[in-house]
Amino acid sequence: MILVTGGSGQLATALAALSPLVRVVGRPEFDFDEPSSIDALFATARPDALINAAAWTAVDLAESHRDAAWRANCDGPGRLARLCAEHDIPFVHVSTDYVFDGTKGAPYVETDPPAPSGVYGASKLAGEQAVLHACPDAVILRTSWVYAATGRNFLRTMLDAGRRHATLRVVSDQIGCPTAAPALARAILDVLARMADAPGGIVHAAGQGWTSWHGFAEAIFAAAARHGVASPEVVAIRTEDWPTPTRRPADSRLDCSLLAARFGVRLPPWRQSLDAVIDQLFAAGELAG
16 A cells, blocks of 8 residues: 555645545644654554655745645655655655746756755755665655646636736746656656666756746646637746745746656656646536636
């Protein structure tokens, strides 16, 4: 049995959809704010492998809820890693492009020095360090711009806003790699299946190619238009026109060559995955022209 943390989150949901071996857990059964629940669940579930897809992902709220973000993104994953090491089971932990500040000007490789800009990124970086300290054989997958047909994410935010507004303003000077949760979930299971034959450590895993948030939004509406959904005007703006408590990385592209070299895994091009997610939404009756 593969134990997956993250409750009803988009990645945990995608993992559960791919394999009957997956058991997803979340609050109140599993709660990083209640460390005793972690030990109790591990003792009763007796998993054969563990994937940590749980995290504090509210980037801006992390600035005012530092302790909670740290418990979810550092302390909890470190505890999970220790338990996996003690029981000698494979552990995959999901991290983020926000460990970088986005100033490199080229796709980041795993050996580039991290430089998080806010509490969210700092807590995720600390989580990486805690995991590898407790369980050196763990695999940490850094990913970026995750979205799905379910949950709260940029794609669903754009589609909802597009229904209500004729014009949307979207930042065009931040670039990265959109990553569909179903594609990432498949990659995680493939990595998990090959961990016995490959070293652990940090590996980047994101959709192939890159775009800006503005480009991503335009692609979302173009894909939805195939199903008769009306497209709003998407106006390009700069970061300073949309101020947020946390400074986002201007260029958080991830080089995923190591993922292919070490595990033989490649995620699909991001536009291909986007079409698949939009089709999933349409099939579920959530889009209407």
